[in-house]
Amino acid sequence: MKLLTLTRDLHRRKARERLGLFVAEGIRTAEELLRSELSVEGALIAPSLAADPRGAALRDTLDLRKVPIQEVSESELASAADTESPQGVLIVARAPDRQLAGLAIRGTARLLVLDGLQDPGNVGTIVRTAAAFGVEATLSLPGTVDQWNAKVVRSAMGALFRHPVISATWDDLDEFLRRTKAEFWGTDGGGDPVDDNLVIPPVLALAVGNEGAGLSEPCRTRVKRLIGIPLTQGVESLNVAVATGIILHRLRS
Amino acid sequence: MKLLTLTRDLHRRKARERLGLFVAEGIRTAEELLRSELSVEGALIAPSLAADPRGAALRDTLDLRKVPIQEVSESELASAADTESPQGVLIVARAPDRQLAGLAIRGTARLLVLDGLQDPGNVGTIVRTAAAFGVEATLSLPGTVDQWNAKVVRSAMGALFRHPVISATWDDLDEFLRRTKAEFWGTDGGGDPVDDNLVIPPVLALAVGNEGAGLSEPCRTRVKRLIGIPLTQGVESLNVAVATGIILHRLRS
Numbered sequence: 186m187k188l189l190t191l192t193r194d195l196h197r198r199k200a201r202e203r204l205g206l207f208v209a210e211g212i213r214t215a216e217e218l219l220r221s222e223l224s225v226e227g228a229l230i231a232p233s234l235a236a237d238p239r240g241a242a243l244r245d246t247l248d249l250r251k252v253p254i255q256e257v258s259e260s261e262l263a264s265a266a267d268t269e270s271p272q273g274v275l276i277v278a279r280a281p282d283r284q285l286a287g288l289a290i291r292g293t294a295r296l297l298v299l300d301g302l303q304d305p306g307n308v309g310t311i312v313r314t315a316a317a318f319g320v321e322a323t324l325s326l327p328g329t330v331d332q333w334n335a336k337v338v339r340s341a342m343g344a345l346f347r348h349p350v351i352s353a354t355w356d357d358l359d360e361f362l363r364r365t366k367a368e369f370w371g372t373d374g375g376g377d378p379v380d381d382n383l384v385i386p387p388v389l390a391l392a393v394g395n396e397g398a399g400l401s402e403p404c405r406t407r408v409k410r411l412i413g414i415p416l417t418q419g420v421e422s423l424n425v426a427v428a429t430g431i432i433l434h435r436l437r438s
Numbered sequence: 439m440k441l442l443t444l445t446r447d448l449h450r451r452k453a454r455e456r457l458g459l460f461v462a463e464g465i466r467t468a469e470e471l472l473r474s475e476l477s478v479e480g481a482l483i484a485p486s487l488a489a490d491p492r493g494a495a496l497r498d499t500l501d502l503r504k505v506p507i508q509e510v511s512e513s514e515l516a517s518a519a520d521t522e523s524p525q526g527v528l529i530v531a532r533a534p535d536r537q538l539a540g541l542a543i544r545g546t547a548r549l550l551v552l553d554g555l556q557d558p559g560n561v562g563t564i565v566r567t568a569a570a571f572g573v574e575a576t577l578s579l580p581g582t583v584d585q586w587n588a589k590v591v592r593s594a595m596g597a598l599f600r601h602p603v604i605s606a607t608w609d610d611l612d613e614f615l616r617r618t619k620a621e622f623w624g625t626d627g628g629g630d631p632v633d634d635n636l637v638i639p640p641v642l643a644l645a646v647g648n649e650g651a652g653l654s655e656p657c658r659t660r661v662k663r664l665i666g667i668p669l670t671q672g673v674e675s676l677n678v679a680v681a682t683g684i685i686l687h688r689l690r691s
Contacts, residue, residue: 306559310677319670342675381634414687417572422595423683424563430680431687434667 188227188255192265192275198331207280207333210271212239217343219246224279227253231262234273243274252276267335280333283351285324285358290365293387294321295436298358298369300404301328301395302425308332309340310426311393316348318433323350324358324390328401355403362390362407369408371400372432374422376411379435383412389436393429441480441508445518445528451584460533460586463524465492470596472499477532480506484515487526496527505529520588533586536604538577538611543618543641547574548689551611551622551645553657554581555678560649561585562593563679569601571686576603577611577643581654608656615643615660622661624653625685627675629664632688636665642689646682 194200195208206226209218216239218225228247234240247254257265265275290296297315302308308330315323325332332338332350353361362369368386372393377383392408394400400408414423414431423431447453448461459479462471469492471478481500487493500507510518518528543549550568555561561583568576578585585591585603606614615622621639625646630636645661647653653661667676667684676684 310680313675313677314680317669317676340677342677416570417690422566423570424566424593424595424679426677427563427567427680427683430676431684434684437670 188229188253188277189257189261189265192229192277195277196267196335198334201280201331201333205280205282206277207338208267208335209276209278209338210266210268210274210335211339212237212243212272212274214339214343215243215274215276218276218278218346219243219250221343221346223281223346225250225252226277226279227255228277229255229257229262229265229275231257231259231273233259237272240273268339283349285351285353285361288322288349288351288361290321290367290388294367294389295319295433296321296367296390297323297429297433298390298392299323299325299329300392301326301398301401302393303330304396305330305334305336306340307396307424307426309337309342309345311429312337312341312348312350313344314426314430314433316344318437320348320433323348324353325350326353326355326358326404328395358407370410370412371404371408372413372428373399373411374413374416376413378415379412379432383435385436391432391436393425396425441482441506441530442510442514442518445482445530448530449520449588451587454533454584454586458533458535459530460591461520461588462529462531462591463519463521463527463588464592465490465496465525465527467592467596468496468527468529471529471531471599472496472503474596474599476534476599478503478505479530479532480508481530482508482510482515482518482528484510484512484526486512490525493526521592536602538604538606538614541575541602541604541614543574543620546640547620547642548572548686549574549620549643550576550682550686551643552576552578552582553645553654554579554648554651555646556583557649558583558587558589559593560677560679562590562595562598564646564682565590565594565601565603566597567679567683567686569597571690573601573686576601577606578603579606579608579611579657581648611660623663623665624657624661625666625681626652626664627666627669629666631668632665632685636688638689644685644689646678649678
């Protein structure tokens with residue numbers, strides 16, 4: 186299949202899952218991808234890439250690594266891009282096959298559980314934060330936006346290529362919690378305050394819920410404890426990526 | 439002027455500044471706006487609004503308050519909307535006239551200074567966080583995206599209607615710092631770690647910089663101290679809204 190057609194096709198989650206491929210857009214994300222261990226399958230390039238010095242260097246790297254390239258017009262690139270500024274480059278890469286059963290936990294560890302998060306920007310930002318604070322892995326539970334969605338990939342700023350985000354069912358999670366003896370907590374505005382008095386178990390999996398609805402029922406029945414951030418006034422709330430950042434900062438192992 | 443034409447015109451920052459008006463999109467933002475003290479000038483409504491129970495209730499409130507309404511088609515509404523899902527309603531409201539010279543500081547206070555932030559989603563999320571953590575006011579310095587940009591308004595989730603965001607020049611800031619004896623700090627990845635040992639002055643203005651470039655030169659020459667969040671590995675960085683959230687949480691007065 187022509188690369189342009191393939192790239193357009195990869196807008197659909199079903200196509201990404203069937204083919205095990207995803208698209209990275211823009212120069213910085215492409216650079217991060219090439220620095221990672223992920224397998225790069227091909228690149229769509231428009232003339233504007235060469236106008237940027239970093240873009241020209243990126244093109245050299247792609248040539249050096251013999252990545253298959255299809256040259257397209259700016260409008261063809263735009264037709265295959267998800268974001269508004271793909272900066273002249275779209276890269277097709279192979280999504281790593283990460284299984285929860287293969288995740289080994291030794292010593293102290295933090296895991297993040299995404300329970301129905303829908304906004305790709307939030308999920309990408311949260312993955313970036315999890316990677317920055319040494320979280321072992323992020324588990325993506327049913328109802329969460331696909332981690333290989335182009336906007337998630339972009340917002341994660343390369344973190345997705347190094348930090349393992351693993352899709353899991355509730356049964357997978359139960360099995361994982363049994364096997365690793367991880368304690369399972371959830372975040373909720375009304376939970377115990379995240380302050381200096383919080384005693385944190387050595388192996389902790391922390392769930393964050395949907396932007397509007399919070400934690401799901403299957404999640405609430407499983408968590409041992411709820412924690413949250415007290416706010417100055419009852420009427421305000423925090424963005425879920427900001428709240429997760431504050432809590433992960435506090436939980437740093 | 440017809441409301442539809444006016445609303446389309448308010449996409450441009452220049453038009454917003456000239457008219458002193460802005461547009462709020464979507465049901466939740468409209469609800470927050472109607473709960474605030476801001477003056478509502480008119481509403482564009484498409485048939486889809488009535489399909490949502492909260493939308494129907496919103497329409498009743500608008501009618502009760504005798505807000506001028508123009509009924510438009512879904513495609514007309516879309517032509518005037520900035521976001522992808524305006525949910526059948528766009529509201530034109532008057533931007534409050536907030537001046538730094540009028541800002542009084544008593545006792546302990548935190549102020550946030552936005553130094554060239556460009557992403558509307560980040561700025562809206564930061565304003566929401568500042569409001570939630572009791573920040574006195576947010577100052578928007580040159581180079582920062584307009585606070586009344588539709589995406590900023592949407593991401594702030596109503597916080598912009600209560601929390602004062604004040605546009606200021608560097609001269610305004612100098613005058614403000616002199617008058618209030620506020621200490622001026624900046625955030626930087628390499629700054630002193632934000633931890634329990636940090637001694638925080640009673641009146642503190644904290645600057646956060648551009649997503650890519652960080653603090654500007656005029657800002658760096660003015661700050662007395664840089665603070666930052668140590669990360670697990672040197673290669674990672676945090677999203678600016680997440681980093682600001684973690685620091686504001688630590689600085690809570």
